[in-house]
Structures are given as C-alpha cells and as structure tokens.
Amino acid sequence: MGLFFSAVQWLFFMLASSLVAPIAIAGLFHLSPADTAEFVQRTMFVLGLSGVLQVLIGHRLPINEGPAGLWWGVFAIYAGFAGTIYSSTEQALQSLEGGMIVSGVIFIFLAAFGLLEKMAKLFTPTVTFIYLLLLILQLSGSFLNGMLGLPNEAGTIRPLILAGSAATLLAAFYFSSHRIQWVRQYSVIISLAFGWLLFLLIGEAPLMASSGNQLFSLPGLFVFGPPLFDSGTVVTAAFITLLLTANMIASIRVMEEVMAHLHATGRKGSYRSAGVAAGLNQMLGGAFSAIGSVPISGAAGFVAQTGNASVRPFFAGSLLVVGMSLFPPVMNGLASLPAPVGYAVTFVIFSRMAGFAFAEMEKETEQDRARLVAGVSLLAGVGVMFVPAAAFTNLPAAAASILNNGLILGTMTAICVEQFLRVAGKRKKTGA
Secondary structure (H helix, E strand, O other): OHHHHHHHHHHHHHHHHHOHHHHHHHHHOOOOHHHHHHHHHHHHHHHHHHHHHHHHHOOOOOOOEEEOHHHHHHHHHHHHHEOOOEOOHHHHHHHHHHHHHHHHHHHHHHHHOOHHHHHHOOOOHHHHHHHHHHHHHHHHHHHHHHHOOOOOOOOOOOHHHHHHHHHHHHHHHHHHOOOOHHHHHOHHHHHHHHHHHHHHHOOOOOOOOOOOOOOOOOOOOOOOOOOOOOHHHHHHHHHHHHHHHHHHHHHHHHHHHHHHHOOOOOOOOOHHHHHHHHHHHHHHHHHOOOOOEEEOOHHHHHHHHHOOOOHHHHHHHHHHHHHHHOOHHHHHHHHOOOHHHHHHHHHHHHHOHHHHHHHHHOOOOOHHHHHHHHHHHHHHHHHHHOOOHHHHOOOOHHHHHHHOOHHHHHHHHHHHHHHHHHHHHHHHHHHO
C-alpha cells in the first residue's frame, strides 16, 4: 500500500510539472482542442516511458523526465517560422520531429565516445550552485504568476485564487514538516488533495474536459507527417543537445547529493547510460510528435521533501503515467487539477532547492574565485531574464534558444569563466 501511495504521489508531481508545456505549445501552433488533447496525451506517454527507460537502462535514479524548456523555446521560435521559412504549421512541426531525432542520435554519439563523463567534470560545486540558483529564480516568476491567477483576460490578480493558493502553500509547508513521519512522506499528495478540495469548494477548479466516446487511445506516430531534416534544424538540434546534456548532468549531480544527505543506499548515476537513454527519449519525442524530454532537477526537491529516495515508487509512478495517457477520460480528469494548486505545492518543493545550492557553494575551497564566477554568471543569467523574448526574433534559432534562456546562458558563462580562471591561475603559479 505504501508503494502505491508513493507511486501516485510521483504521478501527481509529474503531472503538475509537465502539463503546462504541451498546452502552451499547442496554443502557439493554434491546434484545435482535439489536437491539443492528443498532443498532451502523446507528451505524457513519452515522459512516462522516458522515466521507465532511465530506470531500466539509464541513470537508474528517481529523477522524472519533463518537457525540456530548451525544446519549449525552440517550438515557440518555430511557431513564428510557419508561413515564412516553412510553408505551413505542419511543415514546421515536421522539422521539429526531425530535430528531436537528430538530437537523439547526437546524445547516443556523445555517450558512446565517453564525452559525457568529461563534460560532467565541468560541473564543479560552483557551477552546480549557479545552475540551481538560476533554476529557482527562473521558475519563481511562473510559480507566483500561477498562484496569483495570472495570466487571465482581465490581466489582474484574482483575490480568491490568491487566497486559495496561500492556504495551499501554508498547508504544504505544514505537512512537509509534520512531526508524524508518514505525513511528511506523503506531504505532496496530501497537499495536492487539500488544495484541489479547497478550490472545488471556492468554485475555482476547472471542469473536466470531455473525451467524447473514446475510452482508450494509443498515441500516434509522426502525427504531423514524416520528419524533415533541413540544415537549420540539424544545427539547432546539435546546439540544443549540448545544452540538454548540461541539464541532465546537473540533475544527476543534485540527486546524488540529496541521496547522500538522506543516507540512501542508491547507486551513483551513470552518465554514459543516462546519455544513451536520453538519446532514445529524444527519438521517442520526435517519433510520437511530442516534446523532447530532460531529467528534471526539481525531482531532488521532491525526494528531499518526502524523504523517500527509493527508485521503486518512481518506476511505478512512471508506469502509471504511461498507463494513464492511454485512457483519455483518466487523463482529462487528472489534468483538471487546478493550476494554482500545482504551482503552490511545487513552490514548496523548489524552496528546498535553495538550501542544496548554498550547500554546494560551501564545498568550494577557492571561495574568492567561486564568488567571482558566481557574480559574473548570475549577472548574465538573471539579466537576460529581463530581456523581452521578442528581442531575439531576428537571431538564428540556436542562438535565440541560448540567449533567451537565463538558466543555460548563466550556466555556460559559469563554466567558461571558471575554466578561464583555473587556467589563468595555473599559468600565474608557473610563471612565479
């Protein structure tokens, strides 16, 4: 019974952190309600299956897969290419299918030649600190907007949603630090149930979408048409893959730290195996006309809050996601979870990530160098978050996807600045 509740808890966490992206992307491409529902179904199927593959042949850690923010950004850029660079929306989507398949091939190539292990050495405690802090800062705006009931037609804060979100937030903090161990362990699912019931009582829970007469549905292959492999998409996919490897390595590193803190008996993640599984997952995203996935760093916060670092509940939860995606009525029912509730509970989970970030920084022996790297990287990463997305529209898709993402730009800056300072320091000592 404990395994079941833990698996359901993982299921809801995965839903809360993954449903927004496919719905938003479907809106960018003006998909019909029926097509949007199928796009969400295919995405959840791929995410669940990706988690299963990572447990079986990949890093073998309890890290769920979510829609990669980098691919989300590329989808948004390519939506603007429809009717200009590409003759139609379908052709732009076919090109994205091809891009994800190319990304999968590159992932497997990097893993096969042992390049991921070399890249992992670049993720020092300083770089990990910057990555985690930028991740929290980047997501904080989305969390707060969602808890305030934004965006909406009026463009103003909705007091009733704010009150419900605040109550859910306080309840989530209370349950996560409860003196009874089993309450702490299942605090996420208890908090979600509390918030959902509260929003039902105040009349702010969305109605469940209709699935028609369809009770069972298998996800389709190449729904938008056969994949296209044009030069621009191949180059973009290559850049995106290198950045996704950084996300994956950081997520594995953070989870290893959390498991060590919890004194879990879990094994260290294998970067090479994780890279092979990640390559297969990218290919699945392209083949099923969904969104490319990436291991989610927020899983570390989830494990820290529940105190359960076992892989079994995560594996079972991933299987539940796969099974759920095959039944549209079940999918629609779970998708009717009020978004502010998901944001409020996730806010609590990510608030714990700040502690992990500062703990990483304390491991550095060269504190002066670490502070300089942090200063430069945070200025670059946070600064670009305030630049309007429209400012990057005239840039190539690969460049725009980097410069429009404060997390990636800041992390890349941290790696480059730290390596430069290390080399400069060694030359200074040699010269002396």
